[in-house]
Amino acid sequence: MATNRPNGSIYTKIDKNIATIEFGHPASNSFVAEMLDRLTDEFNKLASNTSISIIVLKSEGERAFCGGASFDELLAVSTIEEGHIFFSGFANVINAMRSCNKVIVGRVHGKTVGGGVGLAAACDYVFATVNAPIRLSELTIGIAPLVIEPAVERKIGVAAISEMSLAPTAWKNAYWAQEKGLYSKVFETTNELDDEMYFFTQKLASYNTEALAEWRKILWKNTDHWSTLLSERASITGRLAISEFTKTALSKFKK
Known part of the structure; x- marks a missing residue:
């Protein structure tokens, strides 16, 4: 059941050593500031929970996975x-995911825009459906994907992120996202996705927690500077966001 709360919802369920974070917002699962703060706190809290080894990130409903930032x-x-x-x-959510000592598995069931692509890129392994273009x-x-760029480029490379970002009205299908490395597996239906993800996470959760944590450090090597980098990118994006171009464009979208 999708939330109708204007400030959205963040809900965490823990089953044995697997935690599932589910976020939701009535506007295509887009993010308001409060949700981003709560999601950051949730990742930080789960990172310190020694009984958890795997985190699943998913969103509510059957349509969009994430609509990006709240217009x-x-x-x-x-x-x-x-x-x-x-x-x-x-920036804080991506850094919390980057520095987390748990393997993060993403479940992308629908369309994903902007910041949502960044969230998928910050996951370690992503299950998606054919209904999940990006x-x-x-x-x-009037802005640019500056904050999420390091996470997205790390997964799909400079050429692919250039192709996406410079054609900002064009959707890339789920198989393109898989070919470029953003998605790990793509399924025809959400039922198939959920079945396969269940077996995958159960198997992953049976492995040595310490080994998973140490291996994840290697997978995320050379990213420690992101704490500063993403904050700097947020400042630039904030400046762009108050431009006349952006205000006019957002007003047109709202209408």
Whole structure:
């Protein structure tokens, strides 16, 4: 059942040594600042839970996986500082996922835009359906995918992120995302996805927790500077977000 709360929802369920975080928002599972803060806190809290070895990240409903940043909150941004604070939300989530000592498995069941692509990229292994195309639409509203770029480029490379971002109105299908390395497995239906993901996570959770944590450090090597980098990128994006171009573009989208 999808949430109708304007501030969205973050819900965590723990079953043995697997934690499942489910987020939701009535506007295509987009993120308001409060949700981003709560999601960051949830990853940090689970990182310190020694009984957990695997985290599954999923969203509510059957349509979009994630619509990116909240247009309403973007429209409300009026200063560079407010913009920096808002985009730091995505920076903080990605950094919390990056520094987490648990393997993170993503479940992407539907369309994914902007910051949602960044969340998928920050997962270690991603299950998706054929109904999960991706798009980086930031340039259409006067900003750029600066904050999520390090995570997305790490997965799909410079050429693919260039191809996506410079054609911001074009969708890339799930098989393209798999070919480039964002998705690990693609299924025809969510039932197939859930069955396979269940077996995968159960198997993964049976492995040595310490070995998984040590291996994850290697997979995320050379990213320690992201704490500073993503904050700097949030400042630049915040400045772009208060431009006349962005305000006009967002107003048109709202109408």
